[in-house]
Amino acid sequence: MGAVSSIRTFGLMYMRNIRQIPRIPVVLVFGIVMPVIQLSLFGNIFSALGDSPAFQATYPGVAYLSYIAPSIIMLTTFLGMANASAALLVDVRTGYFDKLRTTPAKAGQVIVARLLAEMTRVTAQALIILGLALLLGAHVESGFLGGVVMVLMSVTFSACTVGLLVTALSMKTKSDQATQSAFPLFFVLIFLSSAYVPKEQIKNDVIRTIIDFNPVDYLIQAVRELMVGVNNGGVMEASWPLDKIGLVLGASAVAAVLFGLLNYRVYRTSIEGK
Amino acid sequence: MSEAVIEVENLSKTYPDGTSAVKGISFTVRKGEIFGFLGPNGAGKTTSMRILGTLHHATGGSARILGLDVNTQGKEIRERIGFAMQEVGMDDLATAQEMLTLHAKLYGMNSKEAKAKAAELLSTFDLASDAKRRVVRFSGGMQRRLDLAVSLVHTPEVLFLDEPSTGLDPKSRSDLWRVLRKLRDEEGITILMSTHYMDEADALCDRIAIMNKGVIAAIDTPTNLKRSIGADRVRVTLSDGISAKQWAALQKTFRAGNVSQADGHIDIRVKDGASALVPALRILDDLGVQVRETKVLTPTLEDVFLQYTGASFADAEVKPADPKEKVRLSRKEKKAAKEAASSAKPSVEFSEVVA
Structure with a gap:
């Protein structure tokens, strides 16, 4: 009975959240405008970068659009998860979150159901961006399955890091502005990586060192390898970098535990007042 | 004497920042009673109710609702109580009907039962024609009614109402009183409510606990309280x-x-x-x-309050800190500030109802 009713409660909350996603159109649109602009502009404006000898030496025959498409999918999932707490915050501020706390539903179920619904939304947004990239001429070397894995990996990593951090931040501050002020931090991590330019072509040693220590770059490497493959003697070949994928999923799991505990602590002090 | 539904023994709550909101209160509420906390803002009413409604943990003493311990049997208690808080808990993105059916299902009803229950409550609370509207567009009075309806989906045995008439116009207020009396008389529901309106406590409550600065100064029926002071x-x-x-x-x-x-x-x-x-x-x-x-x-509850606390009602209000002086207000301080702001307006318009 306990487990069944728990899953039922969880399902009820998840479905309620899914139903409400289209009712905050700003979150849906905001999460997709920037990636669409980048995809359609950068792919053209900087396409010459892809034609340079240095680039072609590392990625023979790869179009610049294909190179940045994985980065833009990641940007989409980062942006999307940065808004993961917007709806939760509405509930906290209207007092509805407290109302739910007076029912048999557990706060943990409410929060996790919210996060999973947001992951569903972000997955849809990332798939739209991937579809658009393909329409514009990008190519996924590892095929359809590779494309899906790219998106799911990116969503999982973003949810476990950005998603959980903004959730803790918004429960702590109960403020949209405070939560949004953390956004630039997440994007610096994307820009200080090989997302838009191969590391080999960056001349500045300091930035190259930062890239080596930037966890986000490891995710980008894994996702990009699925997209463009690996250079095997001057020819790009499809690749499934299981070690890199495993690293990303492992890091996601560690982040989920750490930030999950953080959320629990924030919840106890800020919401329960212990 | 009917069974004790709420038993509170020396209950206290000290917040982590050291604020002592409730300093050892004891009382018993019996089945079918409307029991009211009467006191100014900052008296500890909301904290006490949130502890009894299992939303906060007590730091001392004990409390049992329907024989269940508030600190350890929260889930069992929540299945049998309804709680309408001071701030209406509206799901701004939902319609009235969606809110009611979701809550009915959270208490274990299937879709058909939940829909039927929602329809019944919508008509009881005069919201049937607004069932499919988003609640964010409802007036304050409609939101209060819906909030109460949501608290009643599972036919609770005990109802907690924290300042239920805040923000209501005189007509909505007398409607609310009528509904509450009906719940008590027809369903035998026990109600624990808080108010800072003397007239409301007088008109609605079977017994009143006069609260000030975290302690209960007196408990009795409104009539006895007034009689006791002269x-x-x-x-x-x-x-x-x-x-x-x-x-x-x-x-x-x-x-x-x-x-x-x-x-x-x-x-x-x-x-x-x-x-x-x-x-x-x-x-x-x-x-x-x-x-x-x-x-x-005849003596009023205002006189009673003065007699038992040595302070006039207005003087006893806890003055919230000026937000400019202290940028980071704690949750409790924010609440006090909000309470003070909301109490500043009504009272006058309501007095005519009782006259």
């Missing part, structure tokens, strides 16, 4: 004035300490104003005192 007074306004001879005679009849005069009227302290009025007038008439107007004054 007698009624018959106030007679004079047409002409009173001669020394007449005054001496009055003092002799009623005993010196029981009569006083000021501003052209005489106050006579009596045990029961209503029955003493006519005999008193007869005595005045016999003495030849010309009377223009008479009035019977």
Whole structure:
């Protein structure tokens, strides 16, 4: 009975959240405008970068659009998860979150159901961006399955890091502005990586060192390898970098535990007042 | 005597920042009672209710709801109580019907039962024509009604209402009182409510706990509380004035300490104003005192509050800190500030309902 009713409660909350996603159109649109602009502009404006000898030496025959498409999918999932707490915050501020706390539903179920619904939304947004990239001429070397894995990996990593951090931040501050002020931090991590330019072509040693220590770059490497493959003697070949994928999923799991505990602590002090 | 539904023993709550909001309160509420916390903002009413509604943990003492321990059996308690908080808990993105059906399902009903329950409550609370509208567009009064309806989807045995009439116009307020009395009389529901309106406590509650600064100063029925602080007074306004001879005679009849005069009227302290009025007038008439107007004054809960706490109701309000002075307000301080802001407006418009 306990487990069944728990899953039922969880399902009820998840479905309620899914139903409400289209009712905050700003979150849906905001999460997709920037990636669409980048995809359609950068792919053209900087396409010459892809034609340079240095680039072609590392990625023979790869179009610049294909190179940045994985980065833009990641940007989409980062942006999307940065808004993961917007709806939760509405509930906290209207007092509805407290109302739910007076029912048999557990706060943990409410929060996790919210996060999973947001992951569903972000997955849809990332798939739209991937579809658009393909329409514009990008190519996924590892095929359809590779494309899906790219998106799911990116969503999982973003949810476990950005998603959980903004959730803790918004429960702590109960403020949209405070939560949004953390956004630039997440994007610096994307820009200080090989997302838009191969590391080999960056001349500045300091930035190259930062890239080596930037966890986000490891995710980008894994996702990009699925997209463009690996250079095997001057020819790009499809690749499934299981070690890199495993690293990303492992890091996601560690982040989920750490930030999950953080959320629990924030919840106890800020919401329960212990 | 009917069974005890809420048993509170020396309950206290100290927040991590050291604020002591509740300092050891004890009381018992019996089945079918409407029990009210009456006190100014910051008295500890909301904290007490949130502890009893299992939303906060107590730091001392014990409390049982329906025989269940609030600190360890929260889930079991939540299945059997309803809680309408001071801030209405509206799901701004949902319609009224969606809110009611979701909550009905959270308490275990299937879709069909949940829909039926929602329809029933929507009509009870006069919201049927707004069932499919988003609640964010509802008026304050409609949101209060929906909030109460949501709290009742599972037919709770105990209902917690924290300042239920805040922000309601006089008509909505008397409608609410009617609904609450009906719940008690027809469903035998036990209600624990808080209010800072004297008239509401007086009109609605079977018993009142007067709260101030985290402690309960007195508990009794409104009538007994008022009676406990003293007698009624018959106030007679004079047409002409009173001669020394007449005054001496009055003092002799009623005993010196029981009569006083000021501003052209005489106050006579009596045990029961209503029955003493006519005999008193007869005595005045016999003495030849010309009377223009008479009035019977009974003590109000305001007098009771003054008597038991030594402070007038307005003076006892906890003044929230100026947000400019202290940028980071704690949750509790914010709440106090909000309470003060919301209490600043109504009270006047409501007084006419009771008159």
